[in-house]
Amino acid sequence: MAEPTAHPPTTTVREAVLALCRATGMTTVFGNPGSTELRMFRDWPEDFRYVLGLHESTAVAMAAGHALGTGRAALVSLHSAGGVGHSLGAVFNAYRDRVPVVIIAGQQSRALLPLRPFLGADEPARFPRPYVKFSRQPERAADVPAALAEAHRVAMSHPRGPVFLSVPEDDWDRPAEPVAPRTVHGGYTADPAALTGLARALDASARPALVVGPGVDDERAVRQVTELAERLRAAVWISPLSGRSGFDERHPLFQGFLPPVADQLAERLAAHDVVVALGAPLFTYHVHSEAPPLADGTELYHLDCDPAQAAWLPVGTSIVTTLGPALRALTDLVRPADRAAPPPRPAPGPRLATSAEEISPSW
């Protein structure tokens, strides 16, 4: 059973972003540059191509064409609020025509923003909405690479479309963790290939677990979850702070309620080699702890009908689907388990009570 450990950042925002662009095939960048993007483009790598648009409209329009031709999202670099505004007609078209364009807009240095600097964007997380599927300026430099990864996943979820990220110019040289690659199966249709992969992982698992979120009850899939859990002899947890029941708490497979704190949650799930989250964002935290979301030996699958939640999960393989058909198909695909059922749920002891009180007196 692996210990959760915190990985110190070994790279910069700029390096992590470039690595992500390589991993997602966004090495052609369309843009119309200004001063706030300079640090992004310094030491421009040989394997990247920069295509200059003489106006922001043409940069976005070219990127949209590139996305249509390649079937991959295309990256655009624009300059602050004004530059993004100038491209709005092309952004609107990409939005209506479902074209995955990932826009990074330069923003002034965080240090300058309190003084309303020249070339600053005043409401950077709102601006090109409602004509983009996602817009954000991360609250910390270190969060830029992961935010770009999420934006890319949103752009590539059907219906595809443009997304937006505002990056303060002093973020590029700050330390950041590299972004782990993720898979999102976006078929919506209980994709047989994706489910077969998951079934094989469950068959090979020594100690599987299901995590039940609000989506299970929302989609009336409690019975199917129970059938799958029994066939797998899997442990069953309720996701952190879920307000809806989705599993019988007296069932012998029931293990309890996952805590909304990263290290505690990872510790609870560290006993499991395969975890399947059902209709749950899973990583709903309430108190911060410096810990990775899962222990090294825990593999996560995530089934949800909400592509936004599939996009914002930081780790694991997501399958976008409604739960009923997926659970029925999955139950047919897995072998009846001959593994031992998990030990019965420990009665909530004083440590848990103390911990819950520590975490928050308010919920």
Added chain:
Amino acid sequence: MAEPTAHPPTTTVREAVLALCRATGMTTVFGNPGSTELRMFRDWPEDFRYVLGLHESTAVAMAAGHALGTGRAALVSLHSAGGVGHSLGAVFNAYRDRVPVVIIAGQQSRALLPLRPFLGADEPARFPRPYVKFSRQPERAADVPAALAEAHRVAMSHPRGPVFLSVPEDDWDRPAEPVAPRTVHGGYTADPAALTGLARALDASARPALVVGPGVDDERAVRQVTELAERLRAAVWISPLSGRSGFDERHPLFQGFLPPVADQLAERLAAHDVVVALGAPLFTYHVHSEAPPLADGTELYHLDCDPAQAAWLPVGTSIVTTLGPALRALTDLVRPADRAAPPPRPAPGPRLATSAEEISPSW
């Protein structure tokens, strides 16, 4: 072939809303009332129940519980911006727990809004976002019933959740058209029952048509569309103002580009008894005309992976699904057609050109 005709309103906003509530099972209303809601509740019908919450939080929380228990959306009536604010904790919980709560907030009279009246909401379409899936104040009184119908469909799409509608108090007595009932199959999974129903309608059709939108190319489903069209001998149109091709324009079944004007669009499709829109909002208008969206003899089905677009269509049966699996399944379900193929596309004549120019010099 039916003539498109405009139906003059025969009812009031209040009557149309009450009829919609009956049709959707929302006859229990939870609320905490104020003066701006008085016209909504006047002559309260016998078959409706009003459950008073002594605070807005409890009204929303009770409604959420009712929705969980019944499996239907629950209606809440709150009072202007302040009243909605007071309920925000309960709205947040409903949002996170995917509970379909439909909130109608009283707003001041339209006539008063320019003067910042007491009890007015200043940004009524924004306020409870981002904790609701939909928020809107219709631009005309006559649009209130249809907006509530759309809000209800959004609330009931998975993942379910709260929605919000702001209604100026002088809207309730204005004329409005009754809202036509609609079905949305929200399974996402090429729902076999829904597709079977569509297949039976296509088999029975004399002159079917497919309308191809941006989603077809977005989901790489051009080949499947072609196979289905050929099996059906169906006419194929491109949806209004789509910027992406999704069908070979030289194919003998291709009929042209639908115009973005209600009467012209309805006229083009009036020859067809069954129309299947694929990845297209279909009713993307550019110029207003007083005409119903479809002629009386035209039945619409709509396949799209975007539940928001499924919700905002004003007529027809929507099936939420990605296109590839749905088209493959549908092609298997329909009988090969022995009907005559549609006549070849008329060459674009002077009238069309003139009309396009009339419509808009700008696109």
Added chain:
Amino acid sequence: MAEPTAHPPTTTVREAVLALCRATGMTTVFGNPGSTELRMFRDWPEDFRYVLGLHESTAVAMAAGHALGTGRAALVSLHSAGGVGHSLGAVFNAYRDRVPVVIIAGQQSRALLPLRPFLGADEPARFPRPYVKFSRQPERAADVPAALAEAHRVAMSHPRGPVFLSVPEDDWDRPAEPVAPRTVHGGYTADPAALTGLARALDASARPALVVGPGVDDERAVRQVTELAERLRAAVWISPLSGRSGFDERHPLFQGFLPPVADQLAERLAAHDVVVALGAPLFTYHVHSEAPPLADGTELYHLDCDPAQAAWLPVGTSIVTTLGPALRALTDLVRPADRAAPPPRPAPGPRLATSAEEISPSW
């Protein structure tokens, strides 16, 4: 004593807007046109000039230059959300450089907006914020001319800057009342010329009244108001729904609390020929009534430190100033009155109580 009467509209939105443009010197219009603006420009009057910009940026930049040269606000016509976006760099500059540019953006027909039409703006009241001082799409066609008048007053208040109005294309031919001309003295500095004019009006008044709003207590000006009222022997009212006291309710000049309903408020003030509102928006209504804000014989002056409130008042002469210095100067400027003091306040009778109950059970 004049009777309040409702004036039925005698003109269209377009005619009222053109008249307002003439009155404010905005007869040169800079623009880049699209289809949603066609009705605005039909039968373009001989005394107006249209200056075409080949791009929206240049239209706004030319308008800004014109405003700098003339010292008057300049009018720009742009096309929907995309067109406004394209001009954003020039709008940003005008905002930073305090240049009064009045932007009217074409919006799709109200009738089409529920269906997300082509060329529609989805959040029209928000879009160019925070780079404009004012943005709005009126809730009714009839409110367009007054909203444009307010926008113009906001643009011309120091610090000047750009403002924005979204106008649905089917609003232009609807009926609307002409906009009454108004004066706003924007000096902030207890402008002696403006105060002298007011002093002359008060000296000539037979039955003056002061209306005390929250600003009086906010600026600690209660004593100065009392001195002025006594010197004038003026009636003193509290403004509708003010939550702060600003005058001694036992003072013999005190007349009571103005009701938040147009006809009732106008009736209370109809006895007065000159009314001076102090730190009060005055027309804070709660219940709509079809009545003009003031009776024909009542002349309104408005002293407030908030230029936004000065701009949104529909009638009267505003003087932007803090109250203390203005009241001290005004008290020196007016002659001690030899007119009769107003009759003592009638004890609140049953009619008032009934009326308050009728108006709102909630405040």
Added chain:
Amino acid sequence: MAEPTAHPPTTTVREAVLALCRATGMTTVFGNPGSTELRMFRDWPEDFRYVLGLHESTAVAMAAGHALGTGRAALVSLHSAGGVGHSLGAVFNAYRDRVPVVIIAGQQSRALLPLRPFLGADEPARFPRPYVKFSRQPERAADVPAALAEAHRVAMSHPRGPVFLSVPEDDWDRPAEPVAPRTVHGGYTADPAALTGLARALDASARPALVVGPGVDDERAVRQVTELAERLRAAVWISPLSGRSGFDERHPLFQGFLPPVADQLAERLAAHDVVVALGAPLFTYHVHSEAPPLADGTELYHLDCDPAQAAWLPVGTSIVTTLGPALRALTDLVRPADRAAPPPRPAPGPRLATSAEEISPSW
């Protein structure tokens, strides 16, 4: 002539906020607490008082009453988005009644925000708008104290009203600089006492300077600026990136255009012991440098009609007023100077050109 130096932070956000609260008289805190505020209240100082409201509405309402009674802004601590929502009715009242209430809302840890944590606010800078005069979540922990200082100044500018600051819970222990106290004279009316103080400082100055911003031309005050400059024999600069002229560039007192970079700007002004900024935000930067805004020996006065700009200046004494009357009064108040005029402007040399090019290729 003092050298600009960067002061390293010597305190935490929490300590700097508490010091600011003491300096502004906000040592009574009204609130309804939750977990995200715990770090703010740890080791609660003896000289602070916490008044518990059993509901958020009462906390804000009590604070509003306290502000009315004391004439000072009152501090409220609320809990995340839900807690702020619950108080909205009381916030609305404070807004309409011009009551200065400073709301700090707890926000989740910055580290958690990418994952949509429990108790997080999703659009923290927007939420209680438009019912507050100011809302912000600083982009860095270190900016929290200065943002609170700005919020307090906004709340106390007439018309007073509520303001809002969202503070992530992990910001409280981060390092931050203490906030320098500032004076804002909010009289709007060329306040004679404030101007007399400025006149005495100018009379005693050895090398005064005027900085001309867009407001000078906006308010047609170029002639008055020239008269004042000549009477003072003061150097005259144009503020950074101003797009409007406000002084004759051929005038012997003209010194040039201030650069939009902190260290360069401070260096240009370091020769001056008294600087008067006119209609200019002055600290409009384009490139960040680690330098204090002004050298230690430079004292700043700021005259502007915009209370928002008066509030956001980080240092100096602001006098809110239109420029014309203030400049006329000031010219009368100062003694004709017998000091030497500043040396004529150096011709723009290669170093300046190089520097401008370094700063930004884009303007």
